[in-house]
Amino acid sequence: MSQDKGIFRKLGKPLLQGMIPPPGLFPEKFLDALSGLCSLRGKVSRLTNVERLITTLRHREPDRVPCCPLVISGSRRLIGASFPDFALKPETTTRALMAAFDLIGGEVVIPMLDLSVEASDFGQTMIYPENSTPHPDYDHPLITDHTGYQKLKRINLRDARRMHSLVEVLRIVTRQVGMKGVVSGFCFGPLGVLCMMRGAEHLFRECILYPTEVMAALETITGVLAEFIEAQCETGVAAITLDTLFASHNGLSKPLWEQMEGPFVRELSSLIRSKGCIVGVHNCGHGSYFDSQIRFMEPQIMSFAELPEGCNTLGELKKRYGDQVVLMGNMNTSLLAHAGPCEVIQDAKRLIEALADGGGFVLAPGCEYPPNAPLENAFVLAQAAKLCT
C-alpha cells in the first residue's frame, strides 16, 4: 500500500505542476488502454501532442505522425544569438529552444548544447567559433597517448559547468513545454565522450591495441554520466536519449563495440528506466547495429539517419524492427539544408508511407537540423507531418 502511495505521489506531483510524469511509472495496462482509446479517437478528431506521442510509443496509429524537427543550435537564429551564447548561456539556450518549439512546432523536444559538453567538463580544451558548433581543440587533446586513459580522473558533477548548464536548460524547458510535448534529455555515450578527448583515429586504433586501457577510461566516464543522467531525470524529462554513434560501420566492428561500450550503455539505460524515463537511442552512422543496441539498451525509440546493418530498404527496416522500437528520423539533413519545400514534403511522404503504418514512427531529420541552414524547411517538415499522414 505504501508503495502504491509512493507511485501516486510520483505521478501526482508533476501532473499538478502541469508536467508529464515519468511514463515508466504508469502501469502497462493503463498505457495500452489509453493509447487504444487515443487511436480510436484519432480517427475522428485531432489528438493533443502528448496523446499522439503516447499512441505512437505504444505502436498504435495516431491521428497523424508526430514530428521532432530537431532544431537545436539552429534555434539560436530565431533570437539572434551566437553559437557561443547558445552553448554557454543556459538562459539564451532556453529562449532559443522555446522559440523553436513555439514557432516551428513538433511534439518532441531534445534540448542539447553540443557533443562536447561532457568532454569539456573533464578538462578538454574547447574552441567556441562564432559561426559554428563548439568543438574540442583537436591540436590539444586531453588524452595524448594510450597511457592517458587510465589517468583520466573522475569529476564531480557539482563542478561540471557545462553539464550543469544542460540540466538547468532541461529544468526550464520541461516546465515551459509542460503538457504541450515531450522533452528528452541527452547524453553522449561514453565512447563518444572519450572520442572528444582523444580524437577518433587514435581512439579507434587504441580500442584494438589497448582495450583494457580504453575501458578503464570508459568506466570513469560512465560513473560521471550516471550522475549526469540522474540529474537530468530529476528535471522532469520524460525520456533520455543516448548517442551511441560508434555502434555502426562508421565506428567499431559489432563485437568490438559490444565489448567496449555495450556494458556501459547497458548500465546507463537501466538507470534511465529505473527513473521511469523512456530510453531513446540516437545513431546517425551508416549500418548502425540496431540489433546490438536494442539488446544492450532496450530502447523504446531509435533515432537514425541511415539504414541499419542488414536492412536494404525502409520496408525491411519496418518489418525487422518496427515492432521492437519506435523509429524516428531518416530525413536527409543535406536535403533539409539545400532542397526546396516541395522536395522536403515529398521526402516526408516517402518516409511516412514506408514507416508510419501501424504507428511507431516519428518524422524527424536523421540528425540535428543543420545549424546554419535556413530554417524554412524545419517549418515545412513540421507541416509535412500534418499534410502527409
Added chain:
Amino acid sequence: MKESIQQVIRTIDELDIDAICSVVQHCLDEGISPEEIIESGISTGLSIVGDKFESGQYFLADLVMAGEVVREAMPVLQEKMNPDMTAARERVILATVQGDIHEIGKNIVGLILSANGFEVIDLGVDVSASKIIDTARTTGARLIGLSALLSTMVGSIRDVVEASAKAGIRNQLKIVIGGACTSDDLRLEMGADAYGETAIDALRIFKGFIAAT
C-alpha cells in the same frame, strides 16, 4: 606471386601492426624492390581491406588500423626507395573545406593514396579556397580531394571550384569530393569532377584521372 609478398598482403588484411615491419624487411632481404612491395603487396592488401569495408566485413576502425599498419611499414620501404621514383610521384592535395573540422575520412584517403604511390599534400581542416588553389599553383599538383561532413559547408566546395577558374587553372585540375554530406548530385551542383563515397573510391578515381592523361 612470391610467398613473402603474399605474407605482406595477409599481414595488412589481418591488421597485424606488430608483424608488418619484419615482413616487409623479409621481402627487401629477398631482393624484392620497395616499389614491387608497395604495388603487389601493400596495395593489394589495402584493396582487400577496402573491399571488406565496402562489403561490411570491416569497419571504419579497421580501415584506420590498416592505414596504421601501412604507416608503420613506410619508413622501412622509403629508406630503400629509388629517389627518382619518389620524385615522379603524382601529387594530390587533400583538404577538409573551410568551416568544417572533420578529418578522419580525409586522413584515411591520404593514407591509402600514400600507400599507393601518391605524394599527398595534406592541408588539414578548415582550409580556405585560396590556400588550396595557391598550393596547387606552387606545387603543380593537378589533383585535389575535398572532404566535407557538414551539410552547411558544402558551399565551400563551390568556392574552390570558382577560385580555380578565377586563377585560370580550372582546366588543369581534377577536383574530387567526398564525405558524409556529399553525393554525385552535389558534385554536379558544385561543378566538381568526381565524387567518391569511400577512400577506395577515391583511389580508383585518382588512378583513373592519371591513366586518362
